[in-house]
Amino acid sequence: MNSEGHLDCRHCKNRYKSLFCDLKEEEVSVLSLGKACKTYKKGEEIFIQGTPPKGIFIVNSGKVKISRLADSGNEQIVKMVNSGEILGYRALLSNELYSSTAVAIEITSICVLPRHLFFQFIEQNATLAGALLKIAASDLKQTERKLVDLSQKTAKERIAEALLYLKEIYGYEQDQSTINIILTRGDIANIAGTTRETSIRVLAGLKKDKIIDFIGKSIKVRDFQGLVSLANISD
Amino acid sequence: MNSEGHLDCRHCKNRYKSLFCDLKEEEVSVLSLGKACKTYKKGEEIFIQGTPPKGIFIVNSGKVKISRLADSGNEQIVKMVNSGEILGYRALLSNELYSSTAVAIEITSICVLPRHLFFQFIEQNATLAGALLKIAASDLKQTERKLVDLSQKTAKERIAEALLYLKEIYGYEQDQSTINIILTRGDIANIAGTTRETSIRVLAGLKKDKIIDFIGKSIKVRDFQGLVSLANISD
DNA sequence: CGCCGACTTGATTAAATTCAATGTCGGTGG
């Protein structure tokens, strides 16, 4: 396996199980035959809302946002993705056009597993299908929680939760307190389902209350517990 | 197969594929061994948020709402379920407590497939796992759309969409225009993610604009296209 | 008959969006 296209479980740092962790060696090598890897620049689109899916994407390195755009130009971020995760399986499974757009947040290396190979694998490999089911179930839970939050929580609670979410996905930097991703205020707003202005105001408030700090363009969590209680997590 | 526990595809009326449509005859009979059926009265709980899942539920007849309750007592309906659909697979798959509560909207007959049989089946039967994957993917899409709607649409648009959603799930009565389910204004509000009062006001407005009518406790769609354009559906 | 739950309506309030203006920072080209 070359450096561009690892499928090795040891590299999966976050809580999402890598889809291919359970595969045997020979299966991995078969899998890698069909792969095509590509590097995306910051801001580059990996797939676009309304286009047909060609395969699934395996994020090798980098960070991706998946968002839905309304006609109004309004953007809602549906999911943030880190390296080791898979991308775009939803539309493929239900055989529909992409209902969201994936954009690289920073320079990102991604491998494509073409549609036919993907289906071949899940048909032949029950473990794989099971792993995918778990990923789907996890995604569904996440999304349901966001749905409920959006209808029941204040903008402040949602922003706090968005920060916790980002910490969960991307973790901290070496200092164990700075969230390991750089986003614009607008992106944070679009995760929390609010506007840039409120996101700015709420974040400024959190800084004043010594819950967070701004380190350059990054956000440092000074009071994790404070953030948790602000976010009002129920489950 | 007794009258209580059909698993026959012909009875699945709505757009959700029944999980067991693709099973062969002998598989169906094995499946039915582990089944326990039960009838739930209106308002009765099928499973409860925070409790561990025992199996999956197959809705034989009746109607169910799945909702999450906040500590505040606030309720958000995550999904409405009709007969022929399965229930409660999410928590089972990710091996977690239920994150939502399922309540019968009307008298409802439900079969339980115990946990171990469920897992046995999806491990042995790739078709079944595939079908479940499709259901999960479809649910995920639905939920993502609701999420985006909640953050981008007005209460009026969301109520209109809720009505279309109910029509989609439950269909019309014989008159081809009355939505085949009876809900309180509060329930409609909880689907649309708003309050009882706004739901009442918006529905009254729709009636005045001759988009809908109230037939007893049911809602009749007088101007479907009007409803669609109000709902501002993008995809 | 009286109560309960659901429905309705109006008035008030709070939260967050929208609008508008200004500020900051990094890069680019003369």
Place this chain on the structure above:
DNA sequence: CCACCGACATTGAATTTAATCAAGTCGGCG
């Protein structure tokens, strides 16, 4: 080197939306 540009950030004020609060009505049922 410096002026300018563009993207993003910030702040204040006005506005809008929908939630909340507060009565009062209706219909069925014990």
